[in-house]
Amino acid sequence: KAGVTQTPRYLIKTRGQQVTLSCSPISGHRSVSWYQQTPGQGLQFLFEYFSETQRNKGNFPGRFSGRQFSNSRSEMNVSTLELGDSALYLCASSLSPASSEQFFGPGTRLTVL
Amino acid sequence: GESVGLHLPTLSVQEGDNSIINCAYSNSASDYFIWYKQESGKGPQFIIDIRSNMDKRQGQRVTVLLNKTVKHLSLQIAATQPGDSAVYFCAENTLGSYIPTFGRGTSLIVHP
Numbered sequence: 001k002a003g004v005t006q007t008p009r010y011l012i013k014t015r016g017q018q019v020t021l022s023c024s025p026i027s028g029h030r031s032v033s034w035y036q037q038t039p040g041q042g043l044q045f046l047f048e049y050f051s052e053t054q055r056n057k058g059n060f061p062g063r064f065s066g067r068q069f070s071n072s073r074s075e076m077n078v079s080t081l082e083l084g085d086s087a088l089y090l091c092a093s094s095l096s097p098a099s100s101e102q103f104f105g106p107g108t109r110l111t112v113l
Numbered sequence: 114g115e116s117v118g119l120h121l122p123t124l125s126v127q128e129g130d131n132s133i134i135n136c137a138y139s140n141s142a143s144d145y146f147i148w149y150k151q152e153s154g155k156g157p158q159f160i161i162d163i164r165s166n167m168d169k170r171q172g173q174r175v176t177v178l179l180n181k182t183v184k185h186l187s188l189q190i191a192a193t194q195p196g197d198s199a200v201y202f203c204a205e206n207t208l209g210s211y212i213p214t215f216g217r218g219t220s221l222i223v224h225p
Contacts, residue, residue, distance in 0.1 A: 043202070043215035056212050090156050104156030
Protein backbone atom coordinates (compact mmCIF):
# COMPACT_ATOMS: atom_id res chain seq x y z
CA LYS A 1 0.00 0.00 0.00
CA ALA A 2 1.10 3.58 -0.53
CA GLY A 3 3.17 5.22 2.17
CA VAL A 4 2.80 8.61 3.75
CA THR A 5 2.88 11.35 1.15
CA GLN A 6 3.77 14.97 1.72
CA THR A 7 3.36 17.91 -0.60
CA PRO A 8 5.13 19.91 -1.69
CA ARG A 9 8.54 18.29 -1.34
CA TYR A 10 10.40 21.58 -1.58
CA LEU A 11 9.32 25.11 -0.85
CA ILE A 12 11.04 28.47 -0.83
CA LYS A 13 9.42 31.39 0.95
CA THR A 14 10.48 34.79 2.22
CA ARG A 15 10.29 36.16 5.74
CA GLY A 16 6.83 37.26 6.75
CA GLN A 17 5.01 34.96 4.37
CA GLN A 18 2.90 32.05 5.44
CA VAL A 19 3.00 28.46 4.26
CA THR A 20 0.74 25.43 4.28
CA LEU A 21 2.10 21.90 4.09
CA SER A 22 0.03 18.83 3.37
CA CYS A 23 0.24 15.23 4.56
CA SER A 24 -1.71 12.20 3.44
CA PRO A 25 -1.36 9.30 5.88
CA ILE A 26 -1.28 5.64 5.01
CA SER A 27 -4.74 4.36 4.19
CA GLY A 28 -6.48 3.34 7.40
CA HIS A 29 -4.18 5.36 9.65
CA ARG A 30 -6.04 7.90 11.71
CA SER A 31 -3.28 9.47 13.74
CA VAL A 32 -0.98 12.07 12.20
CA SER A 33 1.98 13.74 13.87
CA TRP A 34 4.16 16.55 12.61
CA TYR A 35 7.84 17.09 13.36
CA GLN A 36 10.42 19.73 12.55
CA GLN A 37 13.94 18.54 11.77
CA THR A 38 16.92 20.90 11.74
CA PRO A 39 20.66 20.26 11.98
CA GLY A 40 20.85 22.26 15.19
CA GLN A 41 17.84 20.97 17.10
CA GLY A 42 17.31 17.57 15.54
CA LEU A 43 13.81 16.16 15.37
CA GLN A 44 11.25 18.03 17.41
CA PHE A 45 7.61 17.18 17.92
CA LEU A 46 5.16 19.80 16.68
CA PHE A 47 1.69 18.32 17.18
CA GLU A 48 -0.44 15.24 16.86
CA TYR A 49 -3.93 14.85 15.46
CA PHE A 50 -6.45 12.08 15.81
CA SER A 51 -10.05 12.13 14.69
CA GLU A 52 -9.72 15.75 13.59
CA THR A 53 -8.64 16.79 17.09
CA GLN A 54 -5.27 18.03 18.21
CA ARG A 55 -4.30 15.72 21.04
CA ASN A 56 -0.81 16.89 21.82
CA LYS A 57 1.29 19.93 21.05
CA GLY A 58 5.00 20.48 21.29
CA ASN A 59 6.82 23.56 22.44
CA PHE A 60 6.41 25.75 19.38
CA PRO A 61 4.96 29.28 19.05
CA GLY A 62 1.40 29.88 18.01
CA ARG A 63 2.58 30.69 14.47
CA PHE A 64 2.62 26.94 13.98
CA SER A 65 -0.80 25.42 13.62
CA GLY A 66 -2.41 22.43 12.02
CA ARG A 67 -5.60 20.62 11.34
CA GLN A 68 -6.86 17.23 10.33
CA PHE A 69 -9.70 16.47 7.99
CA SER A 70 -12.32 13.76 8.18
CA ASN A 71 -10.34 11.61 5.73
CA SER A 72 -7.35 11.83 8.13
CA ARG A 73 -5.35 14.03 5.80
CA SER A 74 -3.59 16.77 7.67
CA GLU A 75 -2.20 20.20 6.99
CA MET A 76 0.14 22.36 8.97
CA ASN A 77 0.46 26.09 8.62
CA VAL A 78 3.25 28.43 9.60
CA SER A 79 2.46 32.12 9.58
CA THR A 80 4.83 35.09 9.58
CA LEU A 81 7.77 32.96 8.54
CA GLU A 82 11.16 33.54 10.13
CA LEU A 83 14.58 32.50 8.88
CA GLY A 84 14.77 29.97 11.69
CA ASP A 85 11.74 28.15 10.35
CA SER A 86 13.88 26.73 7.57
CA ALA A 87 13.76 23.00 8.19
CA LEU A 88 12.58 19.63 7.02
CA TYR A 89 8.99 19.15 8.13
CA LEU A 90 8.05 15.54 8.59
CA CYS A 91 4.68 13.97 8.91
CA ALA A 92 4.15 10.56 10.46
CA SER A 93 1.04 8.43 10.59
CA SER A 94 -0.04 5.52 12.73
CA LEU A 95 -3.17 3.47 13.15
CA SER A 96 -4.03 5.27 16.35
CA PRO A 97 -2.28 7.30 19.04
CA ALA A 98 -1.77 4.10 20.96
CA SER A 99 0.17 2.54 18.11
CA SER A 100 3.85 2.40 18.83
CA GLU A 101 5.01 2.37 15.23
CA GLN A 102 4.87 5.55 13.23
CA PHE A 103 5.47 5.70 9.51
CA PHE A 104 7.17 8.83 8.28
CA GLY A 105 6.76 10.61 5.00
CA PRO A 106 9.71 11.97 3.00
CA GLY A 107 9.21 15.46 4.39
CA THR A 108 8.83 18.94 2.98
CA ARG A 109 12.04 20.96 2.80
CA LEU A 110 11.15 24.56 3.64
CA THR A 111 13.66 27.30 2.99
CA VAL A 112 12.93 30.78 4.27
CA LEU A 113 14.93 33.59 2.67
CA GLY B 114 13.44 19.54 29.80
CA GLU B 115 15.13 16.19 29.87
CA SER B 116 16.73 15.01 26.66
CA VAL B 117 18.00 12.05 24.76
CA GLY B 118 21.46 12.17 23.29
CA LEU B 119 23.99 10.16 21.38
CA HIS B 120 27.62 9.50 22.27
CA LEU B 121 29.15 9.48 18.79
CA PRO B 122 28.16 11.73 15.91
CA THR B 123 29.88 9.57 13.24
CA LEU B 124 30.70 5.90 13.09
CA SER B 125 32.72 4.42 10.25
CA VAL B 126 32.88 0.66 9.80
CA GLN B 127 33.94 -1.85 7.19
CA GLU B 128 31.37 -3.92 5.39
CA GLY B 129 30.79 -7.14 7.28
CA ASP B 130 31.73 -5.69 10.66
CA ASN B 131 29.28 -5.36 13.50
CA SER B 132 28.20 -1.82 14.39
CA ILE B 133 27.17 -0.49 17.75
CA ILE B 134 25.40 2.83 18.08
CA ASN B 135 24.84 4.22 21.54
CA CYS B 136 22.25 6.47 23.08
CA ALA B 137 21.95 7.99 26.54
CA TYR B 138 18.70 9.18 28.02
CA SER B 139 18.06 11.21 31.10
CA ASN B 140 14.35 10.85 31.77
CA SER B 141 14.03 8.06 34.28
CA ALA B 142 10.29 7.96 33.60
CA SER B 143 10.84 6.91 29.99
CA ASP B 144 9.50 3.44 29.44
CA TYR B 145 9.52 3.05 25.69
CA PHE B 146 12.40 3.46 23.26
CA ILE B 147 12.65 3.35 19.50
CA TRP B 148 15.50 3.29 17.02
CA TYR B 149 15.06 4.96 13.64
CA LYS B 150 17.12 4.91 10.47
CA GLN B 151 17.09 7.92 8.19
CA GLU B 152 18.60 7.75 4.75
CA SER B 153 19.45 10.85 2.80
CA GLY B 154 16.36 12.48 1.36
CA LYS B 155 13.98 10.23 3.21
CA GLY B 156 11.98 10.32 6.39
CA PRO B 157 12.95 8.25 9.43
CA GLN B 158 12.21 4.57 9.24
CA PHE B 159 11.28 2.51 12.29
CA ILE B 160 13.87 -0.16 13.01
CA ILE B 161 13.10 -1.67 16.38
CA ASP B 162 11.60 -0.73 19.71
CA ILE B 163 11.91 -1.88 23.28
CA ARG B 164 9.89 -1.39 26.41
CA SER B 165 11.43 -0.75 29.77
CA ASN B 166 10.41 -4.14 31.12
CA MET B 167 12.91 -5.71 28.72
CA ASP B 168 16.68 -5.39 28.51
CA LYS B 169 17.18 -6.91 25.08
CA ARG B 170 15.20 -7.31 21.92
CA GLN B 171 16.31 -8.78 18.63
CA GLY B 172 15.17 -8.15 15.11
CA GLN B 173 16.56 -9.03 11.74
CA ARG B 174 20.32 -8.31 12.01
CA VAL B 175 19.61 -5.77 14.74
CA THR B 176 19.59 -6.00 18.49
CA VAL B 177 18.64 -3.29 20.96
CA LEU B 178 20.00 -3.39 24.48
CA LEU B 179 18.55 -1.35 27.30
CA ASN B 180 20.39 -0.64 30.54
CA LYS B 181 18.03 1.21 32.84
CA THR B 182 20.59 1.42 35.61
CA VAL B 183 22.79 3.77 33.61
CA LYS B 184 20.00 5.02 31.31
CA HIS B 185 21.66 3.78 28.18
CA LEU B 186 20.52 1.94 25.12
CA SER B 187 22.38 0.69 22.11
CA LEU B 188 21.64 -0.56 18.66
CA GLN B 189 23.76 -3.40 17.34
CA ILE B 190 23.81 -4.12 13.64
CA ALA B 191 25.29 -7.43 12.64
CA ALA B 192 27.27 -7.88 9.42
CA THR B 193 26.90 -4.23 8.46
CA GLN B 194 26.19 -3.62 4.78
CA PRO B 195 26.65 -0.52 2.62
CA GLY B 196 22.87 -0.16 2.57
CA ASP B 197 23.00 0.39 6.31
CA SER B 198 24.73 3.72 5.78
CA ALA B 199 22.38 6.31 7.22
CA VAL B 200 21.74 8.45 10.26
CA TYR B 201 20.46 6.48 13.22
CA PHE B 202 18.73 8.05 16.14
CA CYS B 203 16.92 6.92 19.19
CA ALA B 204 13.70 8.24 20.62
CA GLU B 205 12.25 7.89 24.05
CA ASN B 206 8.71 8.17 25.20
CA THR B 207 6.52 7.53 28.13
CA LEU B 208 3.67 5.15 27.37
CA GLY B 209 0.54 7.20 27.25
CA SER B 210 2.42 10.37 26.37
CA TYR B 211 2.72 9.99 22.59
CA ILE B 212 5.17 12.90 22.52
CA PRO B 213 8.54 11.34 21.76
CA THR B 214 11.88 12.97 22.40
CA PHE B 215 14.50 12.26 19.78
CA GLY B 216 18.25 12.03 20.03
CA ARG B 217 20.48 14.03 17.72
CA GLY B 218 21.59 11.16 15.53
CA THR B 219 24.69 9.19 14.63
CA SER B 220 25.87 8.97 11.07
CA LEU B 221 26.87 5.42 10.18
CA ILE B 222 29.23 5.12 7.24
CA VAL B 223 29.88 1.65 5.87
CA HIS B 224 32.93 1.24 3.69
CA PRO B 225 32.82 -1.56 1.09
